Amino acid sequence: MMETLSHLSLGFxxxxxxxxxxxxxxxxxxxxxxGVLPGVGPIATISILLPITFGxxxxxxxxxxxxxxxxxxxxxxxxxxxxxxxxxxxSVVTTLDGHQMAKQGRAGIALGIAAxxxxxxxxxxxxxxxxxxxxxxxxxxxxxPAEYFSLMVMGLCFAVVLARGSILxxxxxxxxxLLFSTVGTDLETGQERLTFGVASLSxxxxxxxxAMGVFGFAEVxxxxxxxxxxxxxxxxxxxxxxxxxDIKQSAAPVLRGTFVGGILGILPGNGAVLGPFAxxxxxxxxxxxxxxxxxxxxxxxxxPESANNAGAQTAFIPLxxxxxxxxxxxxxxxxxxxxHGIIPxxxxxxxxxxxxxxxVASMWxxxxxxxxxxxxxxxxxVKLLQVPYRLMFPAILIFCCIGIYSVNNQPxxxxxxxxxxxxxxxxxxxxxxxxxMLLGFVLGKLMEEKLRQALIxxxxxxxxxxDYQERPISLALLIVAVLVxxxxxxxxxxKKREEVFTE
Amino acid sequence: MSxxxxxxxxxxxxxxxxDFAGGLFMILLAIGAYVFxxxxxxxxxxxxxxxxxxxxxxxxxxxxxxxLSLSALRYHGEKxxxxxxxxxxFALGGACLFGxxxxxFEFGPIRAPALGLxxxxxxxxxxxxxxxxxxxxxxxLIFAVAMSAGCILLFKYALSLPIPLAPWLxxx
Numbered sequence: 001m002m003e004t005l006s007h008l009s010l011g012f013x014x015x016x017x018x019x020x021x022x023x024x025x026x027x028x029x030x031x032x033x034x035g036v037l038p039g040v041g042p043i044a045t046i047s048i049l050l051p052i053t054f055g056x057x058x059x060x061x062x063x064x065x066x067x068x069x070x071x072x073x074x075x076x077x078x079x080x081x082x083x084x085x086x087x088x089x090x091s092v093v094t095t096l097d098g099h100q101m102a103k104q105g106r107a108g109i110a111l112g113i114a115a116x117x118x119x120x121x122x123x124x125x126x127x128x129x130x131x132x133x134x135x136x137x138x139x140x141x142x143x144x145p146a147e148y149f150s151l152m153v154m155g156l157c158f159a160v161v162l163a164r165g166s167i168l169x170x171x172x173x174x175x176x177x178l179l180f181s182t183v184g185t186d187l188e189t190g191q192e193r194l195t196f197g198v199a200s201l202s203x204x205x206x207x208x209x210x211a212m213g214v215f216g217f218a219e220v221x222x223x224x225x226x227x228x229x230x231x232x233x234x235x236x237x238x239x240x241x242x243x244x245x246d247i248k249q250s251a252a253p254v255l256r257g258t259f260v261g262g263i264l265g266i267l268p269g270n271g272a273v274l275g276p277f278a279x280x281x282x283x284x285x286x287x288x289x290x291x292x293x294x295x296x297x298x299x300x301x302x303x304p305e306s307a308n309n310a311g312a313q314t315a316f317i318p319l320x321x322x323x324x325x326x327x328x329x330x331x332x333x334x335x336x337x338x339x340h341g342i343i344p345x346x347x348x349x350x351x352x353x354x355x356x357x358x359x360v361a362s363m364w365x366x367x368x369x370x371x372x373x374x375x376x377x378x379x380x381x382v383k384l385l386q387v388p389y390r391l392m393f394p395a396i397l398i399f400c401c402i403g404i405y406s407v408n409n410q411p412x413x414x415x416x417x418x419x420x421x422x423x424x425x426x427x428x429x430x431x432x433x434x435x436x437m438l439l440g441f442v443l444g445k446l447m448e449e450k451l452r453q454a455l456i457x458x459x460x461x462x463x464x465x466x467d468y469q470e471r472p473i474s475l476a477l478l479i480v481a482v483l484v485x486x487x488x489x490x491x492x493x494x495k496k497r498e499e500v501f502t503e
Numbered sequence: 504m505s506x507x508x509x510x511x512x513x514x515x516x517x518x519x520x521x522d523f524a525g526g527l528f529m530i531l532l533a534i535g536a537y538v539f540x541x542x543x544x545x546x547x548x549x550x551x552x553x554x555x556x557x558x559x560x561x562x563x564x565x566x567x568x569x570x571l572s573l574s575a576l577r578y579h580g581e582k583x584x585x586x587x588x589x590x591x592x593f594a595l596g597g598a599c600l601f602g603x604x605x606x607x608f609e610f611g612p613i614r615a616p617a618l619g620l621x622x623x624x625x626x627x628x629x630x631x632x633x634x635x636x637x638x639x640x641x642x643x644l645i646f647a648v649a650m651s652a653g654c655i656l657l658f659k660y661a662l663s664l665p666i667p668l669a670p671w672l673x674x675x
Contacts, residue, residue: 055662166522168574172529172567179536179560186543186553193553194539217595224590224634390635391646394628397594398654401601401627402620406664414602418595425591430525431581452551460549 004130011130011357015365020063023056024362027064028369031071036078036381037392038085043435044219045072046332047211048396050339051403058340059355063362065336069329070366073312074118074374077305078381081110090308093276097293097300108238110301111378113250115371116242117302118309121258122367125313128262129320129360133349136321140346143322143473145453146464150474152447154481155268155324156440161488162270163436170436173427177440178447180205187449200412207335208407210441213420214427214434216400220393221425237382240375242298250302253283261307265314270327270439272311276304313363319344320356324443328435331442339407519580522571529568536561590634597631606667620659621669624651 014020030052034045049068053061073090080091081098094114101110143151156174163170183194184204195201242250260282261275283303284293293300316333318326323345325331337344342355349356374381404413427434458464466475517523536557546552602608604626607617618626628647632638658664668675 051658051664052662055664168567168571169522169525172525172564172571175560175564175567176529176532179532179557179564182557182560189553191543191553193543193557194536196539217598220594221587221590224594225587388637390632390637390639391642393594393635394597394632394643394646395650397598397631398601398624398627398650401598402624402654402658402664402666405602405605406658406666409606409665411602411606411608414605415599418598418602421595421598422591426528429521429584429586430528431521432525448556451556455548455551460547462548 003134007357008130008361010354011361014059014354014358015063015361020060020362023060023064024067024366025369027067028071028366028373031068032075032373035072035075036384038079038083041076042069042072042329043332044215047215048399048403050208050336051406054406058342059358061340062359065333066359066363067366070370073309074370077114078111082107082382083385090273090276093280093304094301097297100296104296105238108240109242109246112240112375113242113246113298113302114305115374117254117306119367119371120254121261121306121310122313123364124258125262125310126360126364128314129317132317133321137346137349140322145450146471146474149447149450149454150465150477151268152324152443154477155326156443157481157484158268159270159436159439161484162273164433167488169432173432173434173437174440177437178444181441181444200410206413209404209413209417210420211332211438212400212404213417214424217417217421218424218428220396222428223389224393237378246298250298253299253303254306256282257303257306258310261310262314265311266317268318268324268326272315272327275307275311279303279307320348321346328438331439334442517575518578519575520583521581522575524583526568526572526575529571530565533561533565533568593634594631597627600630601627617667617670619667619669620655624654
């Protein structure tokens with residue numbers, strides 16, 4: 001406990017410098033600014049805004065990125081409530097009751113309770129990260145290559161099961177991501193693999209090129225296709241601060257949502273996406289009058305929004321302690337960290353404690369900022385939502401282009417990104433959801449490295465992964481992976497799963 | 504006969520063009536990856552070679568693609584929908600224009616001058632803006648100039664990224 005407190009005070013010492021507060025503020029602001037645009041989810045927001053952190057020192061850059069991430073999350077909820085367009089899977093649930101509330105003239109209260117619930121959840125999640133960070137890092141040091149490999153396999157299995165749409169297609173995307181990750185020079189022998197003699201591919205496919213192509217450009221193409229149907233709430237936003245009755249009604253859902261979301265967020269493999277769904281279902285089950293849900297029940301906003309934010313934040317735990325990103329957004333964070341020369345994993349905490357704890361502390365500050373920025377600025381977000389798409393998408397494109405160009409100062413990268421944009425559009429047209437591909441891509445390199453190490457240690461025997469005497473953790477992780485897949489493939493469950501994701 | 508039996512009696516045919524095409528797409532990618540990693544040695548389990556994982560992943564991709572195509576014969580699903588050629592041409596074309604002109608480009612017979620952000624920016628916005636069905640040219644023109652000016656201030660001056668502005672005019 002004392003240790004945690006001293007870590008946190010170190011963190012606040014770093015995060016509370018004027019420069020870092022300013023960066024956190026700027027990150028939250030631009031994150032919300034971009035995240036609020038309809039059809040632009042957190043993944044696209046972070047990939048668009050990645051370049052603005054390039055000029056900063058690693059600590060500042062990470063603090064700003066974390067700010068962008070929360071801003072994007074919160075911006076997504078704002079769009080969900082005001083326009084009925086969910087920026088990503090996790091804010092789907094918010095549209096159900098949030099938009100209904102907005103239609104009844106209670107948009108302000110819905111936004112307010114979402115912000116307050118998120119703030120509370122964020123505070124709790126920050127404490128969880130601070131408390132679990134140190135012990136989990138110690139545990140991570142016990143992990144050998146075999147355990148790491150099995151953990152990643154388990155994470156990918158979770159990601160397959162929790163992805164939207166068909167399991168088979170999600171599986172395809174993960175494998176495609178893994179396949180893409182093998183492009184480039186082989187680390188051990190130096191041989192070029194699948195580079196087609198293109199010099200800029202010898203370092204592998206650039207992460208930001210892939211992310212911006214598939215999530216920036218392809219999204220633009222997808223949105224251009226369908227004529228706009230934006231249902232921006234006309235009328236008044238109304239009072240922002242919820243009244244006493246509203247608060248009393250949402251206090252328990254916020255607590256439950258925080259708990260559920262926080263726990264699910266720690267799971268490797270995008271558990272965070274389940275949080276809002278679980279919270280919504282739970283509130284509906286507990287409620288005295290379930291029929292109010294879907295018609296503007298405040299619990300249906302408070303619970304899922306808290307779960308969303310708690311999960312979004314505890315998802316940092318596997319990344320910061322084990323170096324394994326649990327979902328596509330965190331995969332982006334890995335890419336961002338690597339650009340700044342930090343390899344995520346247990347060594348970050350021991351080698352750069354001020355960076356680690358500074359980031360944890362800045363999460364709390366970021367949540368506070370969101371509350372401070374968003375409530376007064378809601379009017380501005382509404383104005384922004386009225387910007388027509390015909391002007392929005394060229395702006396998105398120029399941000400992406402400048403961004404990609406500045407990663408390596410390589411004009412050719414822009415053309416590569418356009419190519420990946422085309423590829424991403426093709427995937428969308430074929431009904432593939434590209435987010436798991438990004439996760440597979442980021443984990444692929446790490447998996448190959450660990451697999452090789454594990455096989456060298458075991459002298460070429462796969463038995464090392466399921467050796468219950470020597471490596472019980474690895475065996476347990478693989479068993480969980482198989483169980484998750486098996487359960488998801490059972491017909492009765494997969495039917496239920498579809499209901500959850502179409503609701 | 505129940506509906507199910509009628510359905511079955513019709514035999515195997517493509518019931519979801521989207522899934523079927525998706526499966527074929529995966530198979531093609533897998534074959535491509537397999538062919539291009541053909542010469543890489545796979546090594547042994549004790550010492551994995553550079554070719555082991557690309558080949559393994561490609562094989563799994565191909566297998567999954569096959570399963571997807573086969574399942575499209577059995578189960579109903581989405582149909583393939585049309586493409587937005589206009590979007591592809593203008594939006595992606597705009598991005599390529601930006602890449603070609605920002606710092607100049609020379610590739611065999613193709614040459615592009617180094618125009619810098621001052622020209623490449625408005626060019627990208629204007630050209631890609633043509634993709635919208637409800638475009639208004641005067642508005643787009645003003646927006647292209649204003650947005651580029653904003654980007655120059657933000658990226659060149661506020662964030663001091665090394666982007667050429669207008670080498671032909673200002674020398675920076």
